Amino acid sequence: MKKITMKEIAKLANVSQPTVSRVINGNKGVNEEAAKRVLDAIQKVGYVPNKAAQTLKQSNSKIIGVCVSEIYNPYFVELIDTLELEARKKDYNIIFHNSKHNPITEWENIQNFIARQVDGIIIVPTSDYNIQKIKDLRTPAISITQNKKHIDSVGLDHRKGGELAAASFIHSGHNSFAYIGTTPEDEKLIGFKSCLYENGFSFDMKNYIHVEESSTNNYLMRRDLEKYFNRVGQPDFTCVFATNDIVALEFMKLAQEKSLSIPKDIAVIGFDDTFLAKITGLSSVHQPVEKMVKTTFSILMNRIEDGTSSELVDIKLEPTLITRQSSNIKRT
Amino acid sequence: MKKITMKEIAKLANVSQPTVSRVINGNKGVNEEAAKRVLDAIQKVGYVPNKAAQTLKQSNSKIIGVCVSEIYNPYFVELIDTLELEARKKDYNIIFHNSKHNPITEWENIQNFIARQVDGIIIVPTSDYNIQKIKDLRTPAISITQNKKHIDSVGLDHRKGGELAAASFIHSGHNSFAYIGTTPEDEKLIGFKSCLYENGFSFDMKNYIHVEESSTNNYLMRRDLEKYFNRVGQPDFTCVFATNDIVALEFMKLAQEKSLSIPKDIAVIGFDDTFLAKITGLSSVHQPVEKMVKTTFSILMNRIEDGTSSELVDIKLEPTLITRQSSNIKRT
DNA sequence: CTGTTAGCGCTTTCAG
DNA sequence: CTGAAAGCGCTAACAG
Numbered sequence: 073m074k075k076i077t078m079k080e081i082a083k084l085a086n087v088s089q090p091t092v093s094r095v096i097n098g099n100k101g102v103n104e105e106a107a108k109r110v111l112d113a114i115q116k117v118g119y120v121p122n123k124a125a126q127t128l129k130q131s132n133s134k135i136i137g138v139c140v141s142e143i144y145n146p147y148f149v150e151l152i153d154t155l156e157l158e159a160r161k162k163d164y165n166i167i168f169h170n171s172k173h174n175p176i177t178e179w180e181n182i183q184n185f186i187a188r189q190v191d192g193i194i195i196v197p198t199s200d201y202n203i204q205k206i207k208d209l210r211t212p213a214i215s216i217t218q219n220k221k222h223i224d225s226v227g228l229d230h231r232k233g234g235e236l237a238a239a240s241f242i243h244s245g246h247n248s249f250a251y252i253g254t255t256p257e258d259e260k261l262i263g264f265k266s267c268l269y270e271n272g273f274s275f276d277m278k279n280y281i282h283v284e285e286s287s288t289n290n291y292l293m294r295r296d297l298e299k300y301f302n303r304v305g306q307p308d309f310t311c312v313f314a315t316n317d318i319v320a321l322e323f324m325k326l327a328q329e330k331s332l333s334i335p336k337d338i339a340v341i342g343f344d345d346t347f348l349a350k351i352t353g354l355s356s357v358h359q360p361v362e363k364m365v366k367t368t369f370s371i372l373m374n375r376i377e378d379g380t381s382s383e384l385v386d387i388k389l390e391p392t393l394i395t396r397q398s399s400n401i402k403r404t
Numbered sequence: 405m406k407k408i409t410m411k412e413i414a415k416l417a418n419v420s421q422p423t424v425s426r427v428i429n430g431n432k433g434v435n436e437e438a439a440k441r442v443l444d445a446i447q448k449v450g451y452v453p454n455k456a457a458q459t460l461k462q463s464n465s466k467i468i469g470v471c472v473s474e475i476y477n478p479y480f481v482e483l484i485d486t487l488e489l490e491a492r493k494k495d496y497n498i499i500f501h502n503s504k505h506n507p508i509t510e511w512e513n514i515q516n517f518i519a520r521q522v523d524g525i526i527i528v529p530t531s532d533y534n535i536q537k538i539k540d541l542r543t544p545a546i547s548i549t550q551n552k553k554h555i556d557s558v559g560l561d562h563r564k565g566g567e568l569a570a571a572s573f574i575h576s577g578h579n580s581f582a583y584i585g586t587t588p589e590d591e592k593l594i595g596f597k598s599c600l601y602e603n604g605f606s607f608d609m610k611n612y613i614h615v616e617e618s619s620t621n622n623y624l625m626r627r628d629l630e631k632y633f634n635r636v637g638q639p640d641f642t643c644v645f646a647t648n649d650i651v652a653l654e655f656m657k658l659a660q661e662k663s664l665s666i667p668k669d670i671a672v673i674g675f676d677d678t679f680l681a682k683i684t685g686l687s688s689v690h691q692p693v694e695k696m697v698k699t700t701f702s703i704l705m706n707r708i709e710d711g712t713s714s715e716l717v718d719i720k721l722e723p724t725l726i727t728r729q730s731s732n733i734k735r736t
Numbered sequence: 737c738t739g740t741t742a743g744c745g746c747t748t749t750c751a752g
Numbered sequence: 753c754t755g756a757a758a759g760c761g762c763t764a765a766c767a768g
Binding site: 120123133143153166167168169210321348352 | 407454455456457459460463465476478481484488498499500501502515516518519520521542626650653654657679680683684685
Binding site: 087088091101102103125127129130131 | 753760762
């Protein structure tokens with residue numbers, strides 16, 4: 073049951089092994105007859121060239137390492153799926169890893185990428201923890217979704233996302249606002265507040281609802297929200313902007329259990345515009361995933377092919393707001 | 405910026421290159437002093453062995469190819485995540501592909517696996533289309549989730565799943581039943597009906613609601629459901645069993661838009677028990693994903709290590725029903 | 737205990 | 753146009 077190699081094909085086609093290589097790689101100057109014999113033989117035995125040997129020889133693996141920080145948020149699923157599609161178009165494969173918000177795991181993943189001789193790395197960083205080490209790698213790496221200093225990145229203007237949500241709430245006549253997120257330093261919140269201020273509204277930090285980062289399951293977030301409800305009883309805000317669709321949905325569910333009506337009592341806007349938002353009617357800030365992926369790839373491909381260390385790329389894409397039932401109501 | 409090899413390490417540590425190899429592979433008999441020098445050198449320059457070379461030499465890649473039929477159902481995300489975790493434990497990497505319910509894509513994916521010299525293949529088949537070809541591969545392959553003839557498989561007792569749903573509805577006092585799925589031949593439906601019959605109930609095929617397989621987006625399913633509602637106006641059943649959580653949720657949303665209350669007017673049970681069910685309170689038939697993955701791996705590992713073609717393995721795991729709000733009501 | 741040697745399957749000169 | 757030969761980085765005999 074041993075694997076078939078070029079040598080066998082060569083024998084079958086009555087040519088030398090390098091000639092088989094030439095045929096496979098579409099090299100011109102090969103006798104047509106011979107080429108046909110080779111192709112036939114390949115077809116017949118179902119030969120597929122050994123990528124490990126190619127990698128070794130050409131010192132490029134045609135593999136891109138992708139490491140995301142989590143995967144239970146469908147946004148990342150969409151990202152990965154789009155990434156894979158784009159990679160395939162460019163004849164690359166993807167080795168995919170999940171760091172689960174753990175910098176140690178993240179670094180192990182990257183070590184593995186190096187061992188696998190990946191040609192490039194695309195990463196959704198857990199934090200700044202490994203950025204320096206990533207920068208010093210001999211392999212080009214780029215951060216996607218998040219903008220980082222020191223390495224190339226293609227991110228999103230999260231601040232703008234926050235502004236869009238705020239503007240929409242203001243436009244709908246709200247005047248008491250809340251935010252659900254994992255850190256008060258989030259650009260989304262900063263944008264949200266700055267838009268509020270610019271329009272003469274205020275943001276009360278007691279309406280900053282804190283949830284823990286959800287790595288594997290969403291129970292932590294849920295518990296945080298429950299705790300919040302238990303503490304405040306009835307919320308005194310009429311609209312809430314959430315850091316992602318999942319928390320937004322959890323919030324909606326909990327609110328409904330408390331007999332609050334969405335959007336009548338409280339309007340909700342989520343983030344990422346995942347398919348969850350689509351099937352549940354949740355308004356959400358949309359990220360241009362495909363554009364993000366294409367941009368990321370084209371930058372990475374340049375780095376791989378060029379290698380000269382030109383200036384760092386730092387791109388911020390524009391989000392848009394998709395309004396659905398959860399915030400689609402005017403207050404009077 | 406060229407890659408570091410064992411040769412450089414050897415030079416740095418003042419030993420021969422094979423000695424470096426010995427140290428790395430934890431081979432006994434190496435002078436402690438020398439070993440330490442080697443380790444130091446490795447540490448210092450951050451050397452990582454080249455897997456392509458190892459693969460070429462040992463003719464095993466330590467890669468498992470995983471090809472699923474879709475990814476927008478979170479059930480598959482959980483599957484992939486669990487698969488990756490298990491692979492990592494066994495020092496394997498995963499190359500992941502999505503066939504998007506397309507047999508042609510599926511076969512391309514498998515060809516790529518072969519080119520990459522994967523040691524084994526785990527597949528959620530799109531259909532029976534490629535099974536024969538997969539069987540004839542020189543690489544061990546196993547079907548997960550679905551039971552297939554001709555190749556090893558670790559699936560789920562879908563029929564039992566249907567029975568659980570039916571039994572639960574009966575127990576709650578329902579007597580008019582519906583099913584949403586992609587084919588009337590689905591084992592889930594067969595089990596659902598057989599349990600109904602055994603308990604003296606009937607299943608009216610006009611309550612078989614057909615939806616198209618959703619490959620990338622869920623709009624098709626949604627449209628099918630809308631069409632259904634438009635056709636029948638008010639449904640005459642009091643409970644519905646759906647082939648997966650996503651359709652179940654779509655149905656719930658649509659029903660609520662029609663002012664039907666869940667579970668009061670219609671009780672709903674989904675399938676897969678994804679996190680969607682958890683965050684929305686949907687009852688669902690649970691699959692033992694971790695057990696499925698572990699079983700699959702252990703069978704595959706055996707095939708890889710052993711190679712002797714012993715008898716085909718065909719395992720069906722038992723589902724359980726998780727009851728939540730969407731079906732948690734007794735009719736009187 | 738350790739260095740020398742060979743060879744995994746492929747691509748790439750280099751002759752012819 | 754095509755065969756012979758070398759070598760990518762590593763592991764596995766085989767001597768010493």
